[in-house]
Amino acid sequence: MSDTKSAVGYTRLSQTSDASIPDQKREIRNLADREGFALLNIYDDGQRSSGFDAERPEYLEMQAELETGEVDVLVVRDRDRLSRDKRERSMFYYDLDEWDVELWTTTDGRVEFTDDESWLIEMIRNYMDDVTKRREIQKAKKKVQERVDNGYWQGRPPFGFRLDSDKRYLEPDPGKFDTALTVLQMRENGATWSEIEDETGVSAGTISRILDNEERYLSHVE
Known part of the structure; x- marks a missing residue:
C-alpha cells in the first residue's frame, strides 16, 4: 500500500x-x-x-x-x-x-x-x-458613494462614452458615439432591432441600453 x-x-x-x-x-x-x-x-x-x-x-x-x-x-x-x-x-x-x-x-x-x-x-x-x-468593504463602499456624491461617474462608461482626463465626467468617445446616435436615429425611423444590429454591428443588449439612455446621448449633441 x-x-x-x-x-x-x-x-x-x-x-x-x-x-x-x-x-x-x-x-x-x-x-x-x-x-x-x-x-x-x-x-x-x-x-x-x-x-x-x-x-x-x-x-x-x-x-x-x-x-x-x-x-x-x-x-x-x-x-x-x-x-x-x-x-x-x-x-x-x-x-x-x-x-x-x-x-x-x-x-x-x-x-x-x-x-x-x-x-x-x-x-x-x-x-x-x-x-x-x-471593514475594508464598508470603507470601499463609502469611498464610492463619496465619488458619486461629488459628481464622479462610477463604473464602466456606457457605450459611446469615455471618462474625461480627470476621470470624473463622461464625454463622447469618437466613432462609438456616432454609432450610438445612428442606433437612435434608425430606431426613430422605424428600423427593427435586427436591421439596426446588421447596420451598426451593435449587439441587441447594447442597443437596448442605448435606447434606455437616449436623453444622456442627446444631451451631448451640440
Whole structure:
C-alpha cells in the first residue's frame, strides 16, 4: 500500500490585490511536490469570486470530493481563499477534521487542529479576518458613494462614452458615439432591432441600453 498522500488544491481571486490564479496554482503545485503529495486536482472558482459566498460551484464540488474520504490533504495559498466568513470557515474546519483531511497553506504550511489551543487560535483568526475584510468593504463602499456624491461617474462608461482626463465626467468617445446616435436615429425611423444590429454591428443588449439612455446621448449633441 502506498504511503503517498493524495491532495487537491483550491484557488479563487476576489480582487486585483490578491495573488493571481496562476501564481496560486504554481504555489500549490510546488508545495505538493515538496511534501510528496499526489496532487489530483486544483479546484478553481476564478476571478471576482467573493469569499463571503458559500455557494461557489468549485468550492462546493471540492467539499463533495473531500467528504468521500479519498483525499488526504487540501492545499490553498492562504486560509482566506477558502472563506472570508468566520462562521463558514470555522464550520469547514470542523468538516475537515471529521473527514480526516489535512489543511496546508503555501504561506504557513500545515494548519494544526491538534489541541484546544490550536483550535482557539484558528477560530480567533477566522473572526479577525472576517471583521477586517468587512471593514475594508464598508470603507470601499463609502469611498464610492463619496465619488458619486461629488459628481464622479462610477463604473464602466456606457457605450459611446469615455471618462474625461480627470476621470470624473463622461464625454463622447469618437466613432462609438456616432454609432450610438445612428442606433437612435434608425430606431426613430422605424428600423427593427435586427436591421439596426446588421447596420451598426451593435449587439441587441447594447442597443437596448442605448435606447434606455437616449436623453444622456442627446444631451451631448451640440
